Amino acid sequence: MSIDMSQFYQVFFDEAAEHLGQIENLLVSIDLRHPDEEELNAVFRAAHSIKGSAATFGFSDMADITHVMESLLDEVRKGTRALSADMVDACLAARDILTAQLAGHRGEGGADPAHTSAIVTRLEQLLKAGNSPAPVVEPSPAAATPAPPVAAPPALSSALTAGVFDVRFVPEPHVASQPELLDNMLDELGRLGGVEIVSRPAVDSDDPQWCLKITSMMPADMLRDVLDFMAEPGSVDISPVGGEPPAGEETAYGFFDPLPDVLPQAAAGGEEAARVECVAVEDEVYGFFTEPSPAVESRPVEAEVSPESVAVAEAVVPAKGGGDTSIRVGVEKVDQMINLVGELVITQAMLVASAQGIDPVLYERLLAGIDQLQRNTRDLQETVMSVRMLPISMVFSRFPRVVRDLSRKLDKRVELKLLGEHTELDKGLVERLADPLTHLVRNSLDHGIETPEKRRAAGKPETGIITVSASHQSGNIVIEVGDDGAGLDRARILAKAREKGLSAPDSLSDADVWMLIFEAGFSTADVVTEVSGRGVGMDVVRRNISAMGGRVDVQSILSVGTRFTVRLPLTLAILDGMSVRVGGETYILPLGHVAESLQPTADMIHSISGVPRLIRLRGRYVPVIELHREFGVADGCADWTRGIMVVIDVDGSQAALFVDELLGQHQVVIKSLEANFRRIKGFSGATILGDGRVAMILDLPALASRARRLQSVAA
């Protein structure tokens, strides 16, 4: 029988990722001078747990790093070593390596070996240096110089750093015949560590080989030196127990030492109570303090139980099933479920549509059933969608680390405030939000928060504050990244924009000036920093957020601070849509971008070169896109005064879409086009309407930018 370990990998991956996240969070927030004992324990436990599982499942690279990390953390948590910023830095760096290694095992990238060994060395140096009470033994030449005999009895207390050796030798005939020589040799070995005789040749045995197990902090060479005097040349075989050296320390516990102060076990049997039987002495990885007594083997344990304890056991209702209150499920299963619920919503809508107009008296029960179905479907949909919802803390949790590392690098003092971490949003959004939000936070730290000197000069506290908050607002999630830094400098942004050849008249409102920082290639940093200043970034941030159907706004007051506001729909799978008719076609507009709709009067229409192109709306000219023309719908209404203008607002730029009429608002289930067709410009997806027809969902950001281009062509 063999057991395939790979079947447990996924659980290990998830678990290790969780622990790594925990390590990071705890280390970042830890108070260097007065570290919380429970927090230290938790960090240690996380590292320890990864080590144990990684080693079990054969990921020795991860086990090696966590081993050193654990040793360091163990001393800290036991109070024998003070926590330092360097140590936290090194542990965080090690955590990053572990994350990369984990990704490597998952088949996504991996860790740079040079980097890895650098971190291990750094951790080892930290472990060696400073106030460690226990000498760290390395099989180095220095350690091979004869050490003064250890005064203490074969010290077991230091065995944390001791190695265990499996020693075999054949004594020279003259030694073998003189017991006192052998005793001398054993004493000599005893000074180097704990000696245990595994087997000695019987008096008349053919096999003269001795077999010892030695626990010693000394390198194998020193043991050999002692044995060489007594043993036959070439017969000495010393091997560290437990395989390869780095893990050797760990796996090397198979021997059974004559440990003092044994508490006799109840089941141990009267004789030899003070000595411990080791039934598994030949084995390296386990042992018994008491020989498993035949009583245990032959009699069912229940027989030993006193009657009243049985009664108690029966009285207590056994906790049924697993103790875990959550289960891990693959994302694809959840997605499949959401997909099916989407189909169900559509089927339900079809039923509702086809039940319209039937006699409510004759079909009372059918209609009641459809009503019930509608309610249940909605509840089911909400419940299933909530499965995909994750708290935004999944993204926020990386910010403390980002802020810590970056503020150390930039010599700035920053306090990070996170609010609304429990706000939930779709898993897909969480993943895609991570990068843009991280960029905003780095941007605030790099460009927003001033150096402590500047802040002092400006009469502000030296420590700046970055606030990241999330909240739900009417079907949207709103995330704000704010700082109390220098604020945006209007004059500088305008100058920079002109330098870049962007149109930037002085008459622009503040809000429009701020939006300039989202233009491609825009960066006002005097020095291009490693951090956020390559001029790529803010435009990417805006593009990413737009792609999720969201938008970014900026508010800023000079020397008071800057605040970025990101608005996003709650989920990617379902959207609130407005359905409009163009000729015989129905289109869906995502409601989030719809600002207003109106029927224009003749005096609002403005023509350029005789062709109507714009409408004038409260003093602003808004470019018009005629959907029937855009999508080639032959029977669409062409008279602007008889149709409807739907004004959309995407990232602050407006456009009016000309449609025949508005049909209504509904929640629509988004079906991806790309899954089955290629991407079509102007459409972000499709949905199935209640009557079974397919309606395209318009890509409003794309249409808005098209309108902008039309406008500039017209101008």
Next chain:
Amino acid sequence: MSKNILAIDDSASIRQMVNFTLKSAGYHVVDAVDGRDGLERAKSQQFDLVLTDQNMPRMDGLALIRALREMPAYQRTPILMLTTESSDEMKLQGRAAGATGWMVKPFDPLKLIEVVRKVIG
């Protein structure tokens, strides 16, 4: 009748592996996520063998073993520590707490079966 084993470890992957391994060997296995959980389970059902990790939140392995040994029903039940911490110090403590034996993590699943067979057949 298959023997009941209580396996306690805070690591889900180890738990899964131990559970799978011992079930494959024909034992009935109940998991617990930490010492306190393990103690609760031990109170509600009699086990023939307890396997416990040492380092766990809420209640560690040693505390669990001590608590179990105070229960009349578990005074003679074999308890093995499955732990990465196999220093002599730890073993001393383990024995003082009343553990029957220890096994070092990482371990080979087949070795685990072998050890468990030695103890409860």
